[in-house]
Amino acid sequence: MIKFYAPASIGNIGVGFDILGAAIIPIDGTLLGDIVSIKKSKNLEINHIGKFSKQLPKNILENITWKAIKLFETITNKKSFIKVKLEKNMPIGSGLGSSASSVVSIILALDHFYDTKLNPRQLLKLMGKLEGSISGSVHYDNVAPCYLGGIQLITEDKLRFTQSLPIFKKWIWVIAWPGTKLTTSNARKILPKNYTQQICIKNSRNLSTFIHALYTKQPNLAIRVMNDVIAEPYRIPLIPNFLKIKKTIIKLGALTCNISGSGPTIFSICNNINIAKRIKNWFLKNYREKEKGFVHICTIDRCGARKIGTTENEII
Ligand SMILES: Nc1ncnc2c1ncn2[C@@H]1O[C@H](COP(=O)(O)OP(=O)(O)OP(=O)(O)O)[C@@H](O)[C@H]1O
Ligand SMILES: N[C@@H](CCO)C(=O)O
DSSP, X not given: OEEEEEXXXXXXTTTOTTTEEXXXXXXXXXXXXXXXXXXXOSSOEEXXXXXXXXXXXSSGGGSHXXXXXXXXXXXXXXXOOEEEEEEOOSOTTSSSOHHHHHHHHHHHHHHHHHTOXXXXXXXXXXXXXXXXXXXXXOOOTTHHHHHHOSEEEEOOOSSOSEEEEOOOTTOEEEEEEOSOOOOHHHHHHTSOSOOOHHHHXXXXXXXXXXXXXXXXXXXHHHHHTOOOSSSHHHHGGGSTTXXXXXXXXXXXXXXXXXXXXXXXXXXXXXXXXXXXXXXXXXXXXXTOOSTTOEEEEEEEOSSOSEETTOSSOOOO
16 A cells, blocks of 8 residues: 655745745644555545545536546556555645645555656646645646745746745744634735735845845845735735734744735744744634634645655655
């Protein structure tokens, strides 16, 4: 049997709309990501289990598992006699790359099972295509870090499609999901189609300074420019009291507080575990709307997607 785990991710990282993303893992060892297992079978069988499996579309044709299997039937020119099990551990429409986690785990499991010899770039393109088919447009800022781990800059260069960026080991990432849903496609529809020259300059300045700060080990500079002028201003109304929350979290000692992907998850960075615990408690008391909501203290997941039960990334 083949079993793949693919981690949660933070798209945009507050400063790189659609081109920066980070894979994350809770420090308490929780596996915050979907798991796909595949074995041989007489027929095609698909099972969905896990805490969030009830949120999956009822129509199987709309499910990523089904779409990925059909894609691989075309690629391999083989009928699928397999039993596929998706353990849906990620809430849908959370802003934590739930769809990306399913996409990456299913594609890697199928690729491994069929031994297709596709290279990482081809696999990543397939992941982007599938992610795009459900979220409204192709964007790699969840699938790339989820697959490869770390912080990824999506270059879309013909030789190096994505690049791993340096990380600050002291940064602690607190993520808070209130238990509600915001779909990426809706959160993208409200964004402007065009931006002024001034906004374009501001965005390039923030993003290039952020990347420079990562390479030159200037965490304070990186934090100062973590300011999204492309999506956040338009998505604020989708997250009740976001600006007030941000102010409070900063007062608690956080370095920054931003929307994760298209929300409603909020992430905050700090560099002290006691502050992280304080922020976690605040979010639990004040941001979690539903019982199923959660808050995790995380670190960057450098491995990315992996065969379960092994610590090293066996696929790259
Ligand atoms: N296995 C699956 N996992 C997640 N979503 C799925 C899956 N199969 C189908 N879907 C559909 O894909 C869409 C995913 O929505 P969306 O992209 O908003 O979620 P998300 O990945 O959690 O968001 P984000 O990318 O902001 O983190 C939903 O309409 C959902 O019903
Ligand atoms: N870059 C995407 C990420 C979605 O998680 C967006 O913000 O729409």
